[in-house]
Amino acid sequence: MTGDLDRALLIGTAVLLVAVAAVRLSTRLGLPSLLVYLLIGVVIGESGLGIPFDDANLTRTLGFCALIVIIAEGGLTSRWSALRPVLALSATLATAGVAVSVAVVGVLVHLALDLDWRLALLYGAVLSSTDAAAVFATLRRLRLPPRLVATLEAESGMNDAPVVLLVVLLSAEASGRSWWHEPVIVAYELVAGVVVGLLVGGAGRMLLRRAALPAAGLYPIAAVALTVLAYAAGAAVHASGFLAVYVAGVVLGNARLPHRRAILGFADGLAWVAQIGLFVLLGLLVSPGELGDAWAPALVVGGALALLARPLSVWISALPSRAGRGLGWRGQAFLSWAGLRGAVPIVLATIPMARAAPGAGRLFNVVFVLVVVFTLVQAGTLAQVARLLGITAPTEATEIHVETAPLERMHADLLQLDVAQGSRLSGVHIDELRLPVGASVTLVVRDGAGFVPGPDTRLRTGDSLLIVATAQVRDLAERRMRAISRRGRLAGWFGEDGREAPPGRPRRRRRASGRPDKRS
Incomplete structure (x- = not known):
């Protein structure tokens, strides 16, 4: 027993240290770090060093735990002043946009791969979620307009909730209930998740500001524990736990809490550990020998997603939103291309595997290949696409x-x-x-x-x-x-107030009033 524990600790710490060192290497090479983590998992797996692992249930459980930490860190580090102008657009992308993406991918997969409707829609649901870890890690290294970054970060933090619900519903056997039952359940869980997140975040903010904890190191632990509590409380009342985590994180992260910097640093470190562990675990689960047959369907599904489903979902979501229309075609084009897929779709693909749904094994392999291809193509070209569209913002603080x-x-x-x-x-x-x-x-x-x-x-x-x-x-x-x-x-003389201009569109200059602005 002790020997097994020692070996597990040796392997675990070695993997963690190699993964930490790989972050710097991947940055120098321009490769997304998640690919390095996946590769580490494949290397130490059954096709490499020979560590056997095929437990989809455990992967799903640990994956959900990692996603809770990653989403919590995203909420804690999001600024409300940047989120507020794009909240409606991000919420629409995370709900109506997801529905459009699922429908478009489902139809095209049904026609192209001759799959039954439930499995085809399951493909669309699994792939409709943008990955919070990939978005946060990639976008914060680029000089982009704050409106675009905030939209993508908020969307990635919110769209996990409806997508998880859809995947669970589509993975289950037909219930025979009325057609309106599932939409009502999804709507309830989303609204209840927001309410739970606000309540837990608000109560936690008051407690942390008034509590006099005996050690500074307890504040970061308490803050992260509150976000986990939001997930558990949401699950207890059959609400969306992921949405509750994100909302609670935003509330706590924008409060003036004691030792706020230590809280953010602690959450960032936990998120890195969660990402590393999650991607390595997913690399362990995959069987490289079975991926050969997944390339062709992966390219078909990926083409449908990148060239039609994502742009259409962004365009439809932007129509009713003033912020969305203000982005212009350049900003909407970047939103379409920057819908990064990472660990979330792979984790979601383990749900039908754990339930032994028909076609679940092939679905997992297709999603794994697709995530690798998308990460290489999309994440590696975001900076070039931003420059091509003329939406870079090198002077942003x-x-x-x-x-x-x-x-x-x-x-x-x-x-x-x-x-x-x-x-x-x-x-x-x-x-x-x-x-x-x-x-x-x-x-x-x-x-x-x-x-x-x-x-x-x-x-x-x-x-x-x-x-x-x-x-x-x-x-x-x-x-x-x-x-x-x-x-x-x-600047004041020319009527320039410094408000953020829509990407790709210069601000309209007001006519000078005839006297200079005192601030200039």
Whole structure:
């Protein structure tokens, strides 16, 4: 017994350390890290080092546990100020968009692969969920308009809930109930999941702000435990636990909690462990010898999903939303291409396997191949697609997470901004920025050397700025820097307020009023 435990610990820690080291390697090579994790699982599996593993039930259970942690981290690190303008669009993508995607893929798979309707729709349901881990890990490395990033992150955090419900319903045997029963159940579980998440998140926020825990390390544990509690509470009342986790995470993550930075850092570390463990486990479960017959149907299903189902679901979801229409065709095209698939579809494919549904084994192999292909093609080309569509935002400020107590006590954030080629920030002096009270440029990095700027320091193309801003003025500071980047030091004179412009569409300039803005 002790020997088995020692071997398990040896293998587990070795895999974890190799996976951590592989993150840096995959970044240098430009490969998504999830592929490296899957490869590690395949290498140590039955076709490699010979570790046998074929327990679909255990994979599903552990996969759900990992998804809870990953979705919780996504909610905790999401900013409400960025989510609020795109909430309606993201919710529509996660519900109506999912329904459109399932229907389109189901019809095409039924016709192309000659599968029965239930199995064809199951293909569509399993593949209709974008992966939160893949989206969070990929998009936060790119310089994109905040509206696009927030839309994709919120969609990936919310669409797991309806998709899981659909997969469970389609994997079960026909119940003989009325046609309207399932839609009503899905609607109830989604609404109840939101309510549970709000209640748990709100109660947890009050408790953490008022509690005087004896050790700082207990706050991160309590915060993550509250998100898990949201899942359990949702499941207890037959609500969507995944949606409850995401909502609770957003509520907690946007509250001014004690040791907030430590909470976010702890959640980020847990999410990495969950991703590594999940992808390695899925690599273990797959049998590489059975994947040869899955390539042809995977390409058929993938083509239907990428070229028709996803673009159509984005277009239909954007129609009733002002935020969706404001994205323009460029933003909608990027949303269509950036619907990343990762571990979630593979985990969902284990549900029909665990229930021994007809065709479940082939479904798992097809989904596995499809996720690998999509990850290589989509995640590897997102930066190029963004540049091709003209929606890159090199002058957008990005938040830097640092574990420093003074910033936490001051309720401040540290932002990083680059003076890109063509930015009107070049040539502007520090005192001409007119940042709001509570925000200040604290460091300029130029040609690899950093220095503290003075009021007469003149910015140059290629400079990197570090800006400290209190929570109250963070958004104002970002808008001011965005305005000057577009219109220069006289941004206020030209009516530029720095609000985010729809991707690919320049802001309409207001006619000058005849007198300069005092802030300029």
